[in-house]
Amino acid sequence: MEPKNGDASRRPLAVRKNARVHQIAKWLNERNITPNQISLMSIVFAALGFAAMLGYHFFASSVLLLVTALCIQSRLLCNLFDGMVAIEGGKSTASGELFNDVPDRIADPLFIIGVGFATQHESGMYLAWACALVAVLTAYIRVLGVSMGTKADFRGPMAKQHRMALLTGALVVLFLQNLTGFFTDLPVNIIELALVVMLLGSLVTCWRRLVFIYQDVEGAALKDGDKQ
16 A cells, blocks of 8 residues: 655656546555555465466467466556545555555565576576666665655666566567577576566666765755755
């Protein structure tokens, strides 16, 4: 669930303005469904996605790639609707911050490490683990900034929605490659390329967020000093 402290702490998403999205959020809000329950469902979808990729590693059934891609998008829908039910639906709770962040810190590594099972080389799994660790680091830096008095910084280039879009696209491309046989003889596969992009982009994201925190905190200190 998204926290109660206003729009500044919410990830900016244009899809919230969509009429159909509002209808779905309203339907959920009218049921006996809490935002925290929706948040926890994101872990369920992440676990299903991880299990599907583990199955792909052993059975190489391409349909499991699409199952994982669907799980990723379902997880993102949970992230969308938990906040809408909490804020627009007026169901925010005092513990909302826990349900906002902790499920994401579990779901991200499950998906990222899971796609490591579809890499072509043994080193691909090490790459997936590195991406998962840095993904958690990007969120830690954002939360650290908030604790230091800055606004929540959701900038990329590899924020959560960017990472999940990259994984979804790579899984669909790998499915089509397996289906058609195109470009299957390359030295690396699309998943490994996506993980490299994710790792580099996540490192840039960490740097940009750290710079933002430093500049914001130091700028505020200078202003306070001028007033004294």
